[in-house]
Amino acid sequence: MLRALALLPLLLPLAATAGSPFLPSRAQFDALFPERIAFYTYEGFVEAVRQTPGFADADSDTERRQEMAAFLGQIAHESDQLRAQREYRRENWGNYCRDDARLSCAPGQQYYGRGPIQLSWNYQYKAAGDFLGIDLWADPDRVARDSTVAWRTALWYWMTQPGESRAPAHAALRGGQGFAATTRAINGPLECDKPGDAEALRKNKRRIDFYKHASQMFGVPLLHPLGC
Known part of the structure; x- marks a missing residue:
């Protein structure tokens, strides 16, 4: 019992x-x-x-x-x-910037995987931030802090x-x-x-x-x- x-x-x-x-x-x-x-x-x-x-x-x-x-x-x-919390492979951290005419990457920022679904790439951070009403493009590490x-x-x-x-x-x-x-x-x-x-x-x-x-x-x- x-x-x-x-x-x-x-x-x-x-x-x-x-x-x-x-x-x-x-x-x-x-x-x-x-x-x-x-x-x-x-x-x-x-x-x-x-x-x-x-x-x-x-x-x-x-x-x-x-x-x-x-x-x-x-x-x-x-x-x-x-x-x-952050992508394990640090050697890959600088590999997620698609810098083109549509969207650049914020100075000094990296867009490696963070969070439960390992959000990656500058355009994904931008889109997610726009949807949530916060600037994740300029501050991607917020996904690993909040x-x-x-x-x-x-x-x-x-x-x-x-x-x-x-x-x-x-x-x-x-x-x-x-x-x-x-x-x-x-x-x-x-x-x-x-x-x-x-x-x-x-x-x-x-x-x-x-x-x-x-x-x-x-x-x-x-x-x-x-x-x-």
């Missing part, structure tokens, strides 16, 4: 009503990311979700949970289980950016294209449609494993296809 009671917090997400987002409980969040660094606060995550209309707020409670599971599964891979901003950039990408796919991850899920379509929107050219590429297959499996774990915790069925 005591053992069952000890597990109870994992089964109690924050209450959601129709039209409001599903939010995992703090205990669930901690269980999904047991080694996360202090920067990725639960409070920052919750605030960012509440500032993102449309995310994980479908009419069906199951669909709300499924989108949250897919998002957190992808985030777990992208951020090394919320342990990567937890809520970091989470909001990840949700901005999830909701609005198709990458090399036909639709952003959010729209692809709502359109019934499965978890595979979210991977395609995030990193399609490097990981999808490569059956003979061992590294691409490894990364795809890692995303799927994280997604399965979150889906099991939230008590919802998987959205197939899983692999892209």
Whole structure:
């Protein structure tokens, strides 16, 4: 009986009503990311979700949970289980400036991966900042200093950016294209449609494993296809 009671917090997400987002409980969040660094606060995550209309707020409670599971599964891979505040490979930090007639790079700034989804490139920082109403082009490191901003950039990408796919991850899920379509929107050219590429297959499996774990915790069925 005591053992069952000890597990109870994992089964109690924050209450959601129709039209409001599903939010995992703090205990669930901690269980999904047991080694996360202090920067990725639960409070920052919750605030960012509440500032993102449309995310994980479908009419069906199951669909709300499924989108949250897919998002957190992808985030777990992208951020090394919320342990990567900034891109690990410092040798690549200066490689993300597309300086052309449309957009330059701010003096002294670098646009390497930061945050839960590892936001990269000057044009992505500019677009995310414009959407959020803050200047991330001039101050890209704010994504690695402000937890809520970091989470909001990840949700901005999830909701609005198709990458090399036909639709952003959010729209692809709502359109019934499965978890595979979210991977395609995030990193399609490097990981999808490569059956003979061992590294691409490894990364795809890692995303799927994280997604399965979150889906099991939230008590919802998987959205197939899983692999892209």
